[in-house]
Amino acid sequence: MKNCFPKIEKRIENENPEVQWAMNFTAGWIGVYEKKFRQDCVALGERTGLYSKAAGKFYGDFLRERIFDPLGMTTAMVISEADIVPNRAAGYDLVDGELKNQEWVSPSINTTADGSLYMTALDMAKWEAGLNAQKLLKKESYEMMWSPVKLNDGSTHPYGFGWRIDAVQDHKILAHDGNWQGFSATIKRYPEQKIAVIPKKNQYPKNCYQNNGILPAGTELKTNSGR
Known part of the structure; x- marks a missing residue:
């Protein structure tokens, strides 16, 4: 692992976007386990952040403009290690039956579109x-996002754009x-x-739900209006 990061750092900017993303992600995890590379991992993520290049602005600013503000989401934000966040929850791991603080994660990973948001x-x-x-x-x-993907052989797989x-x-x-950095979450929508x-x-790795259906067998699905 210690010989991997210098190679990533040297080659990343010459690769196509898909490979750059994978190399950035790998570099972030190197920073988790190799402390001497952490600051370099952060700098690499800031320099080669692919989303900012595509959108022309920081990922969090784009979310604020396109999603948070239009929906009135006043507390939602990209994770920041430096900012003072009121009522910030801490994440924990359960190790051999004992609670431990979450593992360190590169701040550059926590500004990408995977497990990187705080909100109430x-x-x-x-x-x-x-x-x-x-x-x-x-x-x-929305119809495309919530439809099964069509595979090359003509069959479908029960996954849309980020939705099972x-x-x-x-x-x-x-x-x-x-699950991410001491936290576990799920959303089940019955449209x-x-x-x-x-x-x-705020505990990893125990899932915060018991099964994929969440609702027990025999549960009748109704809203307050009876629909």
Whole structure:
């Protein structure tokens, strides 16, 4: 591993965007385990951040302009190690039955589009409401995002653009879950009933849900209006 980072640093800017992303991600994890490379990993991520190149601005500024402000999400922000964030929760690992602080993660990784946001439960609810109202994208874009991907052999796979597509009791489910730096979260959306379940937990690796359906067998899906 110690010989890998210098090679990444030397070659990354000559590679295509897909390879650059993978090299940046690998460099971030090198920084986790090799302390002497951490500052270099941060500098590399800042210099070769692919999203900022494509959008012409910092990823967090783009989210603020296109998503957070239009939906009234006032607390949502990209992770910052330096900023004072009111009521910031700490993440923990459970190691041999004992709680430990989260592992160090390169700040450059925490400014990319994977596990890199802080927000309150209220802002998460505002985001879900925005999805239900389809406020941010064209209808066709949502349909594409929530449709199974078509593979080269003509078959489909139950995954859209960042959403796993499933069903319980013939009810469609749109879902995503993940764990990162001492936190675990999942979202299960039942779009036909306009119901969403979004548990969060500041402990890794224990998942914050019991099964893919979340709702137990036999549960009748209804809203307050009876729909």
